[in-house]
Amino acid sequence: MGNLGYGFCPTHPGELLKEEIECRNITQSHLAKQMGVPYTALNDILNGRRPLTANTAMLFEAALGINADLLMRMQLKYNMQIVRQDKSFADRLAQIRKVATIL
Numbered sequence: 001m002g003n004l005g006y007g008f009c010p011t012h013p014g015e016l017l018k019e020e021i022e023c024r025n026i027t028q029s030h031l032a033k034q035m036g037v038p039y040t041a042l043n044d045i046l047n048g049r050r051p052l053t054a055n056t057a058m059l060f061e062a063a064l065g066i067n068a069d070l071l072m073r074m075q076l077k078y079n080m081q082i083v084r085q086d087k088s089f090a091d092r093l094a095q096i097r098k099v100a101t102i103l
Contacts, residue, residue, distance in 0.1 A: 014047060016071075018047070
C-alpha cells in the first residue's frame, strides 16, 4: 500500500490554525469565546488531540477567514495517513482482501 501522494508526516489542521492565531496575536481563550466553543475543545483541536469537524471548520472560517473546505481536506488527509500507518488495521485489510479474492 503506497502513500498515494500523502506526505510521510501528516499535518493536522490544528497546526495551521495554531500558527495563524499566533501570527495574529489572538489568544486561544478570546478565539474560543468569539467562536462560542469551549476553550478545552479549541485547545485540543489546535494541538492535534481532537479532529476538526465540518461545524468547527465553518466556525474557524467565519472567525479567521480560512477556507473550511481546505481545513476539512487537511483533516481527511491526516485521518487517512494515520489509518495507513496503523499496522493492526493494515493486517485486517489484508485479511479482508484475501477473503475477497476467493469470492
